[in-house]
Amino acid sequence: MSYAPVPPVSAPVQLKNGLGTAGFVLGLVGLVFAFIPIIGVIAWPLVILGLIFGVVGTLRANRGQASNKGLAITAVVLSALGLVICVIWTAAFGKAVSDTANGLPAPAAPAAVADAGAEPAAAAPTAAAKHTIVLEVTTAAKANVQWSSGFSANSQEVLEKGKTWRQTLSMDDLAFTSVSVDAVDFKMGNKDNTCKITVDGKTVVEQSNSIGAFCTYRP
Template sequence: MTSQQPYPPAAPYPAALPRNGLGTAGFVTGLIGLVFSPIPFIGVVAWPLVIVGLILSILGFARANKGGATNKGLALAGIIVSALGLVICIVWVAAFGKAVTDTANSLPAAPPVASLGAPAAGAPNGAAKHTVVYKVTGTGKAGTISYTNDGMTSSSTESNVKLPWQKSIELPDGQAFQLVSVIAQAGGSGSIHVSIEVDGKVIKEADASGYGVATANGDIGSFGH
């Protein structure tokens, strides 16, 4: 009787390859934006890169949380580098605006022209101000809402916000540059709409759905205010 030879052990299945194209794309795009963000003038191209990188990384991170993708850590790293690049971009814009304002303030003022029996032209009774209104509308809640509150680099963030949401701030008139910005992440269901109003006029709007991010920003002076 011939003895039966044992069958060789079955080869193990190869490990599943990581699946998180959105998270990977967001990390790469955000990293490139972060590299460009500190470079004067050239850094202007970093704005769309870090914003797109942040959106893709958040979407990849959300998919990984639901078990639909792997590489959750890479998506989280993409969120971090994209957010850091966005902060650097805002700081550079604020620094440039401050330099322009300081230069304008250092110029000698023209002497006022007074007329008989009337106060000097341009003598205000109180400092003029702009009223800025941030609005986020939609269904359900927004995951996070971040907005600038001083026209420069200072910002505030609110989480798990029930919609509709609104925030009003006042900024002084006459400055060469004043940044207004609002960023809102959708809560995963439905859609959201963000807008910025300055003195009753809508200057920027954006929309997002799912876990997307809606971003609206601009300079008050560039809109004729």
């Protein structure tokens, strides 16, 4: 009695969904941190790794080695958006530092040496004149405002769209001062929020950006 041959049973394909999932998690966390000033620097490695993992995960899904193609594509989108925001923050911060450096006052010229026998010059007044620093923010969308001067740190304040915020500081000695404004609910196409610092009636720095603007003055 003969039996028909039994066809060989193929082993199940091991799906490789790990990189696509990891890319999604890294891209999402990196995008959240990218919106936070200063702390957002940690978003750089997260979004770069998320972008790499998402691309590899998408390629695996196209070859049938993974089943989470949608999640991998989402990882690529989130990571790319986070990377763009990181680049914009870096450019804005670099421009703020450059504008601050360009706005610093030139050093005073050295006093001339008096000739022997010349009448002594009148003594300069010892009392230092007070300085006035004005911080100003104008919002085109709902935004957070934070400012600090010297050793004083101030909690954030939320401004609605179309508002102008102003803080006037009076001091004997000029101190490092900063003010930042960043959008609460960022949307593509938002108009720019603006920050500005004026020292003794002269504008020393002014920045505008739809995501966030950061103005600093270093005496």
